[in-house]
Amino acid sequence: MKSSMFLVLLLFLAEAVLANTTPNELLCPTGFYRVRSHPRRGYIRSDGVPVKATNVKTHCKELSAAFNFWKPKLKNGYPPNWPHKQEAESPWTTEEEARIIEALEAIPEELWSEAIKGIYRLKKSKDFPNPGSNGDGLIVLYDSAFDSKRNLARILVHELSHITYKKLSSKDGPDYRRATNWDFETSLGEKYYWKPRESGYVEEDGKISPEEDFANNVEYFIFMPEKLKEKTPSAYNWIKRYFGDKFKLKGGKK
Amino acid sequence: MRNLALVVIFLVGCSSFFKKTEPNFSFQKIEQMKVGKTTLPEITENLGKPAKITYDSGKEIWTYRDRNTDYQRLTITFDSSFVLQSIVWLPLPHEDEIYLEKIKAHFPQANFKQIPGPDNPHSISSMVSYVEETLGMIVVYQKERNAVEAVVWTDSTRSPATFVELSGPYTIDNM
Numbered sequence: 387m388k389s390s391m392f393l394v395l396l397l398f399l400a401e402a403v404l405a406n407t408t409p410n411e412l413l414c415p416t417g418f419y420r421v422r423s424h425p426r427r428g429y430i431r432s433d434g435v436p437v438k439a440t441n442v443k444t445h446c447k448e449l450s451a452a453f454n455f456w457k458p459k460l461k462n463g464y465p466p467n468w469p470h471k472q473e474a475e476s477p478w479t480t481e482e483e484a485r486i487i488e489a490l491e492a493i494p495e496e497l498w499s500e501a502i503k504g505i506y507r508l509k510k511s512k513d514f515p516n517p518g519s520n521g522d523g524l525i526v527l528y529d530s531a532f533d534s535k536r537n538l539a540r541i542l543v544h545e546l547s548h549i550t551y552k553k554l555s556s557k558d559g560p561d562y563r564r565a566t567n568w569d570f571e572t573s574l575g576e577k578y579y580w581k582p583r584e585s586g587y588v589e590e591d592g593k594i595s596p597e598e599d600f601a602n603n604v605e606y607f608i609f610m611p612e613k614l615k616e617k618t619p620s621a622y623n624w625i626k627r628y629f630g631d632k633f634k635l636k637g638g639k640k
Numbered sequence: 641m642r643n644l645a646l647v648v649i650f651l652v653g654c655s656s657f658f659k660k661t662e663p664n665f666s667f668q669k670i671e672q673m674k675v676g677k678t679t680l681p682e683i684t685e686n687l688g689k690p691a692k693i694t695y696d697s698g699k700e701i702w703t704y705r706d707r708n709t710d711y712q713r714l715t716i717t718f719d720s721s722f723v724l725q726s727i728v729w730l731p732l733p734h735e736d737e738i739y740l741e742k743i744k745a746h747f748p749q750a751n752f753k754q755i756p757g758p759d760n761p762h763s764i765s766s767m768v769s770y771v772e773e774t775l776g777m778i779v780v781y782q783k784e785r786n787a788v789e790a791v792v793w794t795d796s797t798r799s800p801a802t803f804v805e806l807s808g809p810y811t812i813d814n815m
Contacts, residue, residue: 521764
């Protein structure tokens, strides 16, 4: 009898304490981090499943390898030496931070690179509606990356693949270009360095350079492998050989 | 037994005789070719037949590949008189000339001017070119990999400014 009265008192006290704690002051146990309450727009999850808009309540989320690796790389402010000065900066919102961590958790770790110095948030691309840009180890995401019809993980895979390409070794770079039929063919007055192969592109802009082609091909390998296999089997085979069989989205269908 | 040994020696001799030797694609060798002077028969004599011949605006373009790796090694363009118009040479990973400093060391008197690489709407180029107008030479360098992608020799009468103008669109690459 005595002990049950003590338990009731304890519950009463706990409720009183919680009632005086606003949700955003929620303390999370070790191994978890706090996600503050925020309105969330509808979006497409990395595995292609549409997620409805909702008001997310403050909650604790378990720390993940992706959070530990990427959170310090989410930078506010203007990316250093960014050449497109007409692109204005925009701070990360809680919603966007939660979305980007979720997307990065799904992306294969083969694309996580220490060479990435930061992921920045700018408002609008000079080439609107382009959702993301990259250069010198920086990734920039624009408002359009968070549109409800876009798959953020897919945008990130594309941008991360650009950085991966730039870091391919002096053996792997020529090997990829040989496999996908890119030759360096220029002279003064030519408009390109690399002569694009005549056909077999998953996206037309792949003709810009082997780097753009590589980023498109890796993106399709992960999100639309059948189309890549059909359009550019040589790229599909090269990517499979280079990254290995485990190179796929984590925790979701392809 | 003695006859068998003779047959083996004969066969080994034959295979050595017919074995194709890899043409010399070293930087030093290719550098000796002269734009506006070297002719198609001279190139054939030195390097043999190319792996691929293509045509662009009536000009013949020959591409040679490394026999071991199949990587692109050399692409040369001939003018309508079959005289060398441009050379693109690509280093192999183990060659000294994959390093920019090694290339520059070949030309101590040269004055290389840096120009930005080609722009891509959403990917800032990590390639820069070093142009030496007098030598009619461009070294295309990949900053992120610290590696030379290609060395181009071409008509030395055009200025780097013309090159930038003709090869656009470029943005100032200050990254």
